[in-house]
Amino acid sequence: MLFLYVVVIAWLYVVVLMAASVATSPTGTLFAAIMTLFFYGLLPLALMVYLMTGPLRRKAHQAAEAASKPAEASAGAPPSSSPESSPDSGLASDAGRHAPAAAEPSPIAPMRKEP
Numbered sequence: 859m860l861f862l863y864v865v866v867i868a869w870l871y872v873v874v875l876m877a878a879s880v881a882t883s884p885t886g887t888l889f890a891a892i893m894t895l896f897f898y899g900l901l902p903l904a905l906m907v908y909l910m911t912g913p914l915r916r917k918a919h920q921a922a923e924a925a926s927k928p929a930e931a932s933a934g935a936p937p938s939s940s941p942e943s944s945p946d947s948g949l950a951s952d953a954g955r956h957a958p959a960a961a962e963p964s965p966i967a968p969m970r971k972e973p
Contacts, residue, residue, distance in 0.1 A: 862910055873899030
């Protein structure tokens with residue numbers, strides 16, 4: 859990770875010097891310097907940092923999922939003395955207590971008879 863910081867700082871240093879030389883040259887403009895800073899510096903740097911930190915983000919996401927699974931399993935499990943957990947109650951399939959979904963209308967229009 860330290861290598862990434864060194865690369866970012868070095869690249870920004872080079873690009874700022876490039877933008878300064880464009881801005882101070884006799885044929886250069888401030889607009890060209892800003893475009894140099896954006897297109898040679900910030901845009902490629904953001905892409906590089908995003909791509910290089912992808913594995914780190916993936917590992918952090920997997921670690922967060924692994925840490926939350928035991929907590930979800932213990933918090934989401936109903937107590938064993940409740941009627942929802944008994945196999946013969948029939949309520950175990952509706953343990954979420956959500957209202958049933960309404961019937962969806964058919965995408966095919968009904969046919970009418972000709973008069």
